[in-house]
Amino acid sequence: MARLPTVTDVGHAAGVSRQTVSNVLNSPELVKPATREKVEAAIASLNYRPHASARRLRTRKSSTLGIRLDPMSNGISGSVLDRFLHALTEQADARGLRVMLFTATDPEDEIRQISRLRDGADVDGFVLTSTFYEDPRTEWLIENDVPFVTFGRPWGIDDLNDPLHLWVDVDGWSGVHDATNHLLESGATHVSYLGWPSHSGTGDDRRRGWRDAMTERSGLAANTIDRLNLEAEDGVTEGSSALRDLLDAGIQIDAVVCASDTLALGAMLATRAGVPVVGYDNTPVADAIGLSSVEQPLTEVAAGALDLLLGPEGREIVGWSEQSTEPRHRLYRPRLVVREPTAISLTRSDTSR
Amino acid sequence: MARLPTVTDVGHAAGVSRQTVSNVLNSPELVKPATREKVEAAIASLNYRPHASARRLRTRKSSTLGIRLDPMSNGISGSVLDRFLHALTEQADARGLRVMLFTATDPEDEIRQISRLRDGADVDGFVLTSTFYEDPRTEWLIENDVPFVTFGRPWGIDDLNDPLHLWVDVDGWSGVHDATNHLLESGATHVSYLGWPSHSGTGDDRRRGWRDAMTERSGLAANTIDRLNLEAEDGVTEGSSALRDLLDAGIQIDAVVCASDTLALGAMLATRAGVPVVGYDNTPVADAIGLSSVEQPLTEVAAGALDLLLGPEGREIVGWSEQSTEPRHRLYRPRLVVREPTAISLTRSDTSR
DNA sequence: CTGTGCAATTTGATCGATCAAACTGATGCC
């Protein structure tokens, strides 16, 4: 196999020097149009491609960003991160960036991996997903001045106006708020919320969206609303039994809003046919069984993440300190996908144990 | 931020030359143990990491492999490729390889992307998924002597004994065969098969698994078996209506084996509760609704793919021509995950249109 | 006519590693 052409070969073919070829590729405005055309013709005829590693060695930039792929996505909703990954890859490609994957067993290991990738100059920026309160990863990245953006708010004191790092996120409050309002408008009054326990920022945010909508429009007393507030770990069985407990207690429920499609599936199993349920994430399952769901605009989220990382110039991945005074975060509003509410329902069959 | 240490720095600290440091890293057997320890100590104390791009420039190897991420995975079963990606990343990591993603709009575009990544020395091997009859990608890769392995048989004349390239695959015949036998053993005689139309190698292979099992054990006449053979595009609605047509025609059906969990979900919607259905891929949905399903051993598949690509030495990605006489493919047997067959069933509700 | 300024292009040095060849001692053999 013949040696691949280099800038020198192209320059030779076009009758110019290697640097001029380099300029045509990186700073076309420096080159006289006539020369540029000659060079471009030579590039095309030789089918020249810049050698990425050589460029990286010299520029100390890799135009590659790293993202961690979780060991094994959890349940149905795991596909959200996969879809985000799809979107990120496409958007990165459109901006001339590459996406490199890595795995890690825990946050400390992830820091080690990040460090390795960065020191090897393999990657010059990172996208973090599934961030949490006082995430050691973000602290480490800030300290070490590594460019990164998180999908998920820092959930700190004043994350909106004075964040410590770049972030993009989806406004879960508004998604659940819209969903709840939609159900209230359709005639329901007792709309239950089935969400995660504990205090993940995302979970609390979504729950607040429901509570605010209920307080504003349901006309129910606060303690009645409280009774409709359910907590369950993210699983079909868990969601199902949480809701069934409520029903067994004789509480009236007209509709259910859930923090995930997984919980929503559980809710559908527990409720009678005809009780509308709204999920979250709009996974393929929701589509398959005709479940209304809140869809996150992942393509826009991915695009936003990259735009923040690339900075206003949009040419290179820049660190936090070099950022301009532009907004340093983006919050996207999700969209409620309404499906025929009761076209299909799930029921326990007779032979069930 | 201080400049990162280089081999020269390490050599200086250890009192040896840069090349010795390089040897410690790449050919430790050439270095005297005492010297090696000194160098290793220096590496640790300086926290030295080799600069990946510099190494790649010199060696013309990237230790990175590329894999295409489909634009948007189709339906429920799309998650299989995602899970394969997870497994591949983990296995690659264990072998010192990195995984880089790319996207493409069609096979021609994919070839263009592959060419770009390879010319840029970003990637030195590829993993192809979703291969099909006379795939232009494999032909191009073979012609251009690019190392690659496919997840999916070439489905050529003699793919098993004299394949044209490296491949790994899962034995769909055996998976469906096992599933069908399982149902027959549970007392069913009229086991229907709901698979894809057309002539994808994978689809035909799975269908054959059912037909062979039925011929061997059901005791039904060939034309009776034929009537139980259904075709539908991969969708819940499509699967559902195909099966309903059969039921409306008054054909007896004791159980259904499907080519995917998506079709299986459709089948569950169409059949009465109590008719066991087996899906394929063991997606999260199957787990959620208690659907038996055939699980592909994706971790092993990923490991096999890498082992083939790395060759017997296991040190570097080698092209086809340099392969030894070792087997050039791996076929893995899937495993039937049996779940409580009718714990939960899906039925159309009253308010359905 | 000379020199300044500027645009366009070229040349030399460099990024950090590895390859290939040369070197250094120590050993052993005739």
Place this chain on the structure above:
DNA sequence: GGCATCAGTTTGATCGATCAAATTGCACAG
């Protein structure tokens, strides 16, 4: 002693690109 051998180590060259500084050519003011 003289010389080949060999393990262990070092030096010079190189991969392909970009940066920084030097150079060329040309227009124009003094």
